[in-house]
Every structure is written in C-alpha cells, then in structure tokens.
Amino acid sequence: VQLVESGGGLVQPGKSLKLSCSASGFTFSSYGMHWIRQAPGKGLDWVAYISSSSGTVYADAVKGRFTISRDNAKNTLYLQLNSLKSEDTAIYYCARSSLQWWGQGVMVTVSS
Amino acid sequence: DVVLTQTPPTLSATIGQSVSISCRSSQSLLHSNGNTYLNWLLQRPGQPPQLLIYLVSRLESGVPNRFSGSGSGTDFTLKISGVEAEDLGVYYCVQSTHAPWTFGGGTKLELK
Numbered sequence: 285v286q287l288v289e290s291g292g293g294l295v296q297p298g299k300s301l302k303l304s305c306s307a308s309g310f311t312f313s314s315y316g317m318h319w320i321r322q323a324p325g326k327g328l329d330w331v332a333y334i335s336s337s338s339g340t341v342y343a344d345a346v347k348g349r350f351t352i353s354r355d356n357a358k359n360t361l362y363l364q365l366n367s368l369k370s371e372d373t374a375i376y377y378c379a380r381s382s383l384q385w386w387g388q389g390v391m392v393t394v395s396s
Numbered sequence: 397d398v399v400l401t402q403t404p405p406t407l408s409a410t411i412g413q414s415v416s417i418s419c420r421s422s423q424s425l426l427h428s429n430g431n432t433y434l435n436w437l438l439q440r441p442g443q444p445p446q447l448l449i450y451l452v453s454r455l456e457s458g459v460p461n462r463f464s465g466s467g468s469g470t471d472f473t474l475k476i477s478g479v480e481a482e483d484l485g486v487y488y489c490v491q492s493t494h495a496p497w498t499f500g501g502g503t504k505l506e507l508k
Contacts, residue, residue, distance in 0.1 A: 383445070
C-alpha cells in the first residue's frame with residue numbers, strides 16, 4: 285500500500301489550492317479515505333472523509349470551504365481548498381479508512 | 397463533537413519501564429452496532445502517524461505485543477510494557493464512533 289500526496293505550496297489568504305493523493309497497492313474504490321492535517325508543532329486535526337460510495341463528512345472548521353472528492357479510475361483522492369485562511373497552514377495527510385495507512389503528507393502554507 | 401482528553405500530556409520514562417496513557421471521552425464511544433471505535437496511534441518525529449491499536453484492544457499487524465489497549469465507554473488506556481527507544485514520540489487516541497472523527501491532544505513520550 286502506498287499513498288502519495290501532492291499539490292501543496294505557499295498560497296495567499298483567500299486563494300485556492302487542490303491537493304491530490306495517489307493510491308496504489310489496494311483496491312482504492314473499495315475504501316473510504318480521509319484527509320487529516322497537522323499545524324506546525326500541533327496535534328492531529330481531522331478534516332474530511334469520503335466513503336467508498338462517495339458520501340462525504342467535513343469538520344466544522346472547513347465545511348463550505350473544502351471539498352473532498354475521488355476518482356476511482358485514477359486511484360486518486362482530492363481535497364479542494366478554497367477561501368484559505370492562515371489557520372489552514374498545516375501538513376495535510378491522506379489516510380485510508382481505518383487509519384491503517386497514511387501518506388507522508390504535503391505542506392500547505394497560507395501567508396501573504 | 398466528542399472531546400478526547402489525554403493524560404498526561406508528557407511522559408518521561410526509562411528504557412524497560414512500563415507506562416500508561418489515559419484517554420477520556422466526553423461521551424460513550426460504544427456504537428449501536430456493539431463496537432467501540434477507539435484507536436491509538438504513534439507519531440515518531442518527522443513521520444506520519446502509525447496505527448497501533450484499533451477497536452480499543454486489537455493489536456495492528458506488526459505492532460509489538462508490549463503495546464496493549466483496554467477500556468470501555470468513556471475511559472481508555474494504552475499501556476507499554478517495557479518501553480524501548482523506538483517507542484519515543486507522540487501518542488494519540490482517535491474515535492470514529494461519532495461523526496466527526498476526533499483526536500486526543502496527544503501524549504509525548506520521552507526518555508528520562
């Protein structure tokens with residue numbers, strides 16, 4: 285099993301960014317997937333979940349601004365981040381449903 | 397949202413010492429299906445978290461049996477029977493009984 289995040293970087297407040305998580309080594313379409321973030325020096329913060337049937341759940345802090353989606357044909361999970369705030373600065377991890385497998389994470393920095 | 401309170405926030409131990417970490421939930425984590433969705437993770441410095449224990453007490457494959465989990469309802473404990481150097485890092489409990497998923501604040505295990 286391998287999960288590889290990409291798409292992070294430095295972005296200004298109010299702007300948008302789209303993260304990707306490429307999955308391999310398992311039947312991607314059969315599993316729910318999470319995005320979880322970690323601000324610098326802080327603890328883990330659950331962001332969003334998408335089920336194998338594409339049902340979604342969001343943390344209140346990102347509801348209406350972030351969108352989780354998946355493309356089973358490409359074995360890829362996405363997180364669209366809109367209206368970014370400085371408090372969204374964090375390492376963003378994708379993880380498989382039971383948190384058994386995690387990616388290495390991608391850094392998102394929101395700053396002017 | 398469910399609040400998970402971990403104690404202590406920091407734990408100093410010598411190699412070979414046995415230690416315990418507590419995780420208390422603001423509401424029962426017993427799901428209507430009879431399962432209790434409480435997991436334990438370890439995050440070593442500079443690494444993504446790894447799953448140690450799931451469903452309160454089930455040891456993840458490949459995790460040494462010096463790790464054990466116990467508890468029910470709102471009170472849970474992770475025990476390490478004989479700390480080894482590779483066990484140092486931050487431990488998190490996480491619940492998925494109630495949406496949204498929530499993490500405890502973490503317990504940092506360091507060498508005395």
